Amino acid sequence: MADNHYKLWLNYYPIENTIIKNSIVKHFNNIQVLNNDATIDIIKKELNIASAGFINRDVKFNTPNSETGLLIGTLDKLPNNIAQRLDGEFKSHEGFAIFQHNNTIVITALSTVGLLYGTYNLLENIGANYPLTGVKNFSEPLIQHRILNHWDNLNGTVERGYSGASIFNWHTLPDYIDQRYIDYARANASIGINGTVLTNVNSNATILTGTYLQKVKALANVFRPFGIKVYLSARFSAPIELGKLKTADPLNADVQQWWANKINEIYDSIPDFGGFVVKANSEGQPGPQDYNRTHADGANMLAKILLPKKGIVMWRAFVYSHEQNEDRHKQAYNEFTKLDGQFLPNVMVQVKNGAIDFMPREPFHPLFGAMPKTPLMLELQITQEYLGQATTLAYLAPMYKEVLDSDTYAEGKGSTIGKLLHNQKLNGIAGVANIGADINWTGHLFGQSNWFAFGKQSWNYNASPKEIADTWLKLTFKASDNFYQDISKIMLNSREAVVKYSNPLGLHHLMGTGHHYGPEPWANYLPREDWNPTYYHKADSFDIGFNRTKTGSNALSQYKPEVQQQWQNEDSIDLKYLLWFHHVNWNKKLNTGRTLWNELCYQYQSGCDDVKNMITTWQKYKNELDMPTFNHVNMLLNIQYKEAVWWRNSSTLYFQTFSKLPFPQFLEKSDKTLEYYQSLKFPYAPGHH
Amino acid sequence: MADNHYKLWLNYYPIENTIIKNSIVKHFNNIQVLNNDATIDIIKKELNIASAGFINRDVKFNTPNSETGLLIGTLDKLPNNIAQRLDGEFKSHEGFAIFQHNNTIVITALSTVGLLYGTYNLLENIGANYPLTGVKNFSEPLIQHRILNHWDNLNGTVERGYSGASIFNWHTLPDYIDQRYIDYARANASIGINGTVLTNVNSNATILTGTYLQKVKALANVFRPFGIKVYLSARFSAPIELGKLKTADPLNADVQQWWANKINEIYDSIPDFGGFVVKANSEGQPGPQDYNRTHADGANMLAKILLPKKGIVMWRAFVYSHEQNEDRHKQAYNEFTKLDGQFLPNVMVQVKNGAIDFMPREPFHPLFGAMPKTPLMLELQITQEYLGQATTLAYLAPMYKEVLDSDTYAEGKGSTIGKLLHNQKLNGIAGVANIGADINWTGHLFGQSNWFAFGKQSWNYNASPKEIADTWLKLTFKASDNFYQDISKIMLNSREAVVKYSNPLGLHHLMGTGHHYGPEPWANYLPREDWNPTYYHKADSFDIGFNRTKTGSNALSQYKPEVQQQWQNEDSIDLKYLLWFHHVNWNKKLNTGRTLWNELCYQYQSGCDDVKNMITTWQKYKNELDMPTFNHVNMLLNIQYKEAVWWRNSSTLYFQTFSKLPFPQFLEKSDKTLEYYQSLKFPYAPGHH
Incomplete structure (x- = not known):
């Protein structure tokens, strides 16, 4: 098979x-490992698995009378003459170094988990066919908490899960x-992910019962030697649902005591429990505002108990009020900036990359750089809810x-989100899993x-998407260099293609209602105005787009002046954000030489053309791949093309009912x-x- | 991995x-295939996969100047001198023969699907390490329709599904x-399964919409060359839900026309569509009785349209009325025997093996043998809802x-259910899938x-469970003969162990409410009396068990006199059915030498001991198996032991509240x-x- x-x-x-191959044989023929713990056992197992695959041989440890091919040990265990050769100083217990000493490859770190990361790095280089000779690497994570968020429910379903x-x-x-x-932990450790939130942010208090905590403990025991901590989503009303209290008011002493007891219970089972993610007062979830308390009151109540245990609270900023008729873009900023400085030091406010909701493209969230006294955590979505x-x-x-x-220009030019996160004393990046x-x-x-x-970029936000793609391709497919080059190009262009055929020129939130599958820009029947696509595109017979400048919602004012300047003028704004911030006339001439209407049609068409090209490229390699793999991607690309055409046709037909303009010739007829x-x-x- | x-x-x-090995090399070195169609393509592919596995070589077809090692062709294509050697006459297009002619192994049949079955049979024999020389087999199915029933929902969940x-x-x-x-079809064809109902008997009319029928068509296209037909569950009220009619009355002309159109639409896409399974007027499903029509009216309305298209209707007999307070055991018999002779010839009444519901053990369903003019279809459950x-x-x-x-004694002694089915002009066995x-x-x-x-036994109801287990073990595990022998014993004893620790002595329906997980013999809070375990065990301070004799519900009267005689006396009935038919005093002395109370405790304990022994046996083979496989079964056996103890402890503690008798010494203390x-x-x- x-x-x-x-x-x-x-x-x-x-x-x-x-x-x-010979070089690997030599180095794997005598491996010395200087430490001994559960993580080291995993390193040895992984070397065995890798060796069986790479060279169809067992690795050998501690071969007598033989030169050491690979030496793995924490810095304190290394012989002095070797330790001295380390080129750099570890700032993180998770960092690792790989270098050659005479004929020996050395992997060192401050902790055995660092050694594990180093081992995976070495194996990755081998897998990607980089030569071993002269190998040299010094790598430390720029971000401390690299965490998957699973939106998994206790009944086995996954919210926004598309892979089973x-x-x-849990049963x-x-x-x-x-x-x-075990394989999940191996995969995560191999790319530096060191935490996982096991449960959906739309949380179920049952996970905090004794029975379920024993299940969580079992997973924590599996994950621990891989350097992975477990976290849970905390349902804010759990003291009512489980504790039979009348309130979940964070300032109530009984509530505080209930959480203290619960958290003690958790740490009794899981001494290195990571902490909680909390979605509160958002989309129907309970929270401190139910008791006229602030998000800071809620977060700090939990954080105070977690602090001595080294646990953290990731408090989500994805809030928008049921009452306010304010541009949803502005609400998180309005709610949270006023709380800056009020959070305990083990709280991070977890902020989605953009202010709306994981659209294929959003301008960055205005909260970044706007809460200098509060550590923010970046939340990215890996599952392709909208892509x-x-x-x-x-x-x-x-x-x-x-x-x-x-x-963000928060501290002058160059204040990128990556840097801002890195400079925080506490930092993290969360990725909503697609697993x-x-x-x-x-x-x-x-x-x-x-x-x-996600793993690579949350370890090093400077990592190059192209290099990551190239490495992933080599590790995933046994194929030719032409294949790697061509498919790498496909990958690098692929997200932009989705933007073009579904959310061009800054349009957003045009997807099917509820399930978010496919286009439904015409939907205007939802009870909340800001759940409707029509709220976001605001097309009429003259214009299209959301005016978020001074003359509109003025969400733009939440950004630093330098950013405002980039985006405030519909003539100079990057076209990719045009309709995100501006309500623009259909006939406006853009710097592409096309009118807005024609440009919109052009984008839709161009996105479809891109997918067609992806198919052509993929099919060039039919004979290089095993049939199930070829067919899998080929069938999916054909589905994608169908869906791209569906987006293009339905969106252009719909928007034409406003613009009343003829379709340009280059647009394929629906x-x-x-x-x-x-x-x-x-x-x-x-x-x- | x-x-x-x-x-x-x-x-x-x-x-x-x-x-x-050498013998396989020889036979696979020149294969001649005399036919040519999509099924033949599958035969060739399967031979290639098998050869790669068995001997790590490609098979060769039509090698010039070489003796034919394996000759595959339908009877009409075989050279006369070879065809004459066939020892038997095919009664079924699905039968196959394998025999040796000089140095050539011959596989023949009336159809290419028969050749496929023959090929799988040959490969199975090789996989089970039987020698090829002198191979001889003539095999025909004793049952025509060997069908999996998937209780799969359109949203991807599976009712009573425990494997993901x-x-x-469908998306x-x-x-x-x-x-x-494809692999599902391969697996089914390899064991003779020739039909699959894709959707839950608790049906959703959406499957009958045009969009979904195109999806069904795609599956039918995959399955067709494997000899597998697709069937659907039909929601009786679909004419209302999809057709916007006011009624689904089977005698209404518009309703009939709607179904005629719908069935035409199906056959336009799937010319060999198999037909429908219908759960009507059962557990809330709509049906003909909603319009004061009979089950025969409902079934015939569909069957009449399906008849010219060679489609069938499998009309489920699993009905019990909301209104009647009659022993549920009796209701299907009461409802259906009166309709005997009224069904069109392409209808089978699909009857569960027992009258209650797939309990670990039930006496056979009294409908078998009770409807001589109506073909019955046996419904077995593969998924272990209650096991x-x-x-x-x-x-x-x-x-x-x-x-x-x-x-059944329906036509005198020896009227077994297998034989009765076989003798019907139309017959079938359905298995509720565990996939x-x-x-x-x-x-x-x-x-x-x-x-x-299930595949093997629905092909040949005389097949030996031991031989099936032995073959399966050899095909599944690469292990020693001792392993095969020991684990075969475990398998053969395993169902009886479950009966002992969960449903001993004919007790039944004692499981957890709704989810059917674990014991809940005390449950008595459900709205329908016959949904409660207490209804079934009827324990009181004197007795336990359900009196179904003349002095009780008299369900026994639904069986033939010879059967009644076996079961009517609490002194002579096989103990395995004792409490199914009798309400028995706790102190009654049984022929085991123990009182009923002590025997009950003995059974619970003995079932637990059996599981403990299974664990001991399994653990003997730790070093023969790869670790994930060993651990998988080992962990599950340990869970099973926990659950067995849970059944034993909770059940004996609960029943003791009635018997007030001391626990015998052999019973482990809870x-x-x-x-x-x-x-x-x-x-x-x-x-x-």
């Missing part, structure tokens, strides 16, 4: 280059340890890089690249009517909570 | 015996053909055999053996109180619809 890609990027394909059921089988835990849990779900090839590293490189029980974990094989990239597209219903689209 | 058992019994492990989400991804169909669909779900090793072939061998998207398909690895056995057991809640137990 052909490759089903369960192994992710840990394939350890046989090395064909004889020189590299939850991998966490059979704690007694059944699925091999998946075609699991039938779309959209490589997200360029999007993450765009966010991390965004200059499910599908054999290949992510539904779309290329979804694996987004999990991979073979369906707008009414047809409007009639489509998807009652069982996946991932809808 | 170690074996994850995705390949099921189609592992094609390398052959180590040199003689057998549905394998059918990505028809454009995405998951490799799973420990996916954490229990319960090999079900002995249970199926017990049912198939049950003598899900878990990597190993069935959650518990040994669940695969039940899928395998470390928990009855109150503790009664407090347990499982809100997220899987498979609950």
Whole structure:
């Protein structure tokens, strides 16, 4: 049976280059490991798995009378003459160094988890066919908390999950340890992810009962030696639901005592428990505002108890009020900036990359740089809720890089989000996982690249999306250099293609209602105005777009003046943000030489053309790949093309009802009517909570 | 990475015996195939996969100047001198023969699907290490319709499914053909399954919409060359829900026209569509009785339209009325026997093996043999709804055999259910699938053996559970003969163990409410009396058991006199059915030498001891198996033991509140109180619809 890609990027394909192969044989023939703990056991196991794959041999440890090929040990255990050769000073217990000493490759670190990271790094280099000789690497994470957020429910479903059921089988835990849990931990550790929130932010208090905490403990025990901490989402009303209290008021002594007891109970089972993520007073979730307390009151109540235990609180900023009719873009900023300085030091305010909701492209969230006294945590989405779900090839590293490189000007030019995070005493990046029980974990094989990239970029926000793609491709496919080059190009262009055919020129929130599948820019029937696509595009017979300048909602005022200056003028703003901030006349001539209407049509068409090109490129490699792998991607690309055309046709037909302008010639004619597209219903689209 | 058992019994492990290996090399070195169609393509592919596994070589077809090693062709294509050697005459297009002619192994049949079955049979024999020389087999199915029933919902959940989400991804169909669909078809064809009902009997009319029928068509196209037909569950009220009619009355002309149009639409897409299964007027499902029509009226309305298209209707007999306070055991018989002779010839009444509901043991359903003019279809459950779900090793072939061998005495002694079915002009066996998207398909690895056995036993109801287990073990594990022998014993005893520790002496329906997980014999709070365990065990301070004799509900009267005689006397009835038919005094002395109370305790204890022994046996083979496989079963057996003890402790503690008798010494003392057991809640137990 052909490759089903369960192994992710840990394939350890046989090395064909004889020189590299011989060099591996030499180095793996005598490995000395100077430490001894559960993490070291994992290092040894991983070396065995890798060696079996790369060179079809067992590794040998501590071979007598033989030169050491690979020396693995924490810095304090290294012989002095070797330790002295370390080129750099560790600032993090997670950092590692790899260097050559005579004929020996040395991996060192301050902790065994650092050694594990170093080992994975070495194996990755081998897998990507880089020569071992002269290997040299000194790497430390720029971000402390690199955390997956699973929106997994206790009944096994996954909110916004498109790759099968939850991998966490709460029913059979704690007694059944699925091999998946181990392989999940291996995959995460191999890319530097060091934390996982096991449960949905739309939380269920049951996870905090004794029975379930024993299940969490079992997972924590599996993950611990991989350097991965577990976290849970905390339902703010748990003291009522589980504790039978009358209130969950964070200033109530009984409530505080209930949480203190609960947190003690957790730490009794899981001494290195990571802490809580909390979605409070947001989309119907309970929170401190139910008791006229602030988000700071709520977060600090938990943080105070967690502080001596080294636990943290990740308090989500994704709030928008039921009462206010304010531009949703502005609400988190309004709610949170006034609380700056009020949070305990082990609280991070967790902020999505943009102010709306994980759109294919958003300008960066105005909270970044706006709360200098509060550590912010960046929340990215790996699952493709708004980027075609699991039938779309959209490589997200360029999007993450765009966010991390965004200059807030908070401390002058160059105050990128990445740097701001790094400079915080406490920092972290969360990624909403795209992982499910599908054999290949992510539904779309290329979804694996987004999990991979998230790990790499949260370790090092300067990492190059191209280099990440190149490495991932080599680890994932046994193919030719031409394949790697061509498919790397596809990947790097893929997110932009999705933007073009679904959310061009700064348009946003045009997707199907509820399930968020496909286009529904005409939807205007939802009870909250700001849940409707029509609220966001504001098309009329003259103009289209959301005026967020001074003459509109003035969300733009939440940014620093330098940023405002970039975006405030519809003539000079980067076209990618044009309709995000401006309500623009259909006939306005843009610097592309086209009118707005024609440019919009051009973007839709161009996105479709891009997908067509992706298909052509993929099909060039039919004979290089095993059939199931080729077919998998080929079928999905064809679905993506269908969906791109659906976006293009339905959106241009719909917007034409406002613009009343003729379609430019380059736009392919729709073979369906707008009414047809409007009639489509998807009652069982996946991932809808 | 170690074996994850995705390949099921189609592992094609390398052959180590040199003689057998050389013989395979010889036979696979020149294969002649005399036919040519899509099924033949599959035969060739399968031979290639098998050859790669068995002998790590490609097979060769039509090698010039070389003796034919394997000749595959339908009877009409065989050279006369070879055709004449066929020892038997095919009565079924699905039958096959394998025999040796000089140095050539010949596989022949009337159809290419028969050739496919023959090929799988040959490969199975190789996989089980039987010598090829002198191979001889003539095999025909004794049952025409060997059908899996998937209780899979369109949203991807599976009712009573314990092995992950549905394998059918309705969202990505028809454009995405998951490799799973192909491997599912391979697995089914390899064991003779020739039909599959894709959707839950608790049906959703959406499956009959045009959009979904295109998805069904895509699956039918995949399954067709494997000899597998697709069937759907039909929601009786679909004419109202989809057709906007005011009624679904089967005698209404508009309703009939709606179904005629719908069925035409289906056959336009799927010319060999198999037909419908219908659950009507049962547990809230709509049906003909809503319009004062009979089940025959409903079934015939569909059957009449399906008849010219060669489609069938499988009309379920699992009905029990909301209004009647009659013993549920009797209701299907009462409802259906009066309709005998009224059904069109392409209707089968689908009857569960027992009258209650797939209990670990039930006496056979009294409808068998009671409707001589109506073809009945036997419905078995493969998914272990009441047999420990996916954490229990319960090999079900002995249970199926017990049912198939049950003598109804309908046409005198020897009128077993198997024979009665076989003698019908139209016949079939349905198995409620235990298949899900878990990597190993069935959650518990040994669940695969039940899928395998279902195929084998529905092909040949005389097949020996031991031989099936032995073959399955050899195809599934690469291990020693001792392992096969010991684990075969475990398998053969496993279902009886479950009966002993959960439903001893004919007790039944004692499981947890709703989710059916674990014991809850005390439950008495459900709105319908016959949904409560207390209704079934009827324990009081004197007696326990359900009196179904003349002095009780007299369900016994629904059986033939010879059967009644076996079961009517509490002194002579087989103890396994004692409390099914009798309300018996706690102090009654049984022929085991123990009182009823002590015997009950003995059974509970003995079942637990059996599981403990299974663990001991399994652990003997730790070093023979790869670790994930060993651990998988080992962890599950330990869970099973916990659950067995939970059944034993809670049940004996609970029944003691009635018997007031002391526990016998051999009964291990419970470390928990009855109150503790009664407090347990499982809100997220899987498979609950």
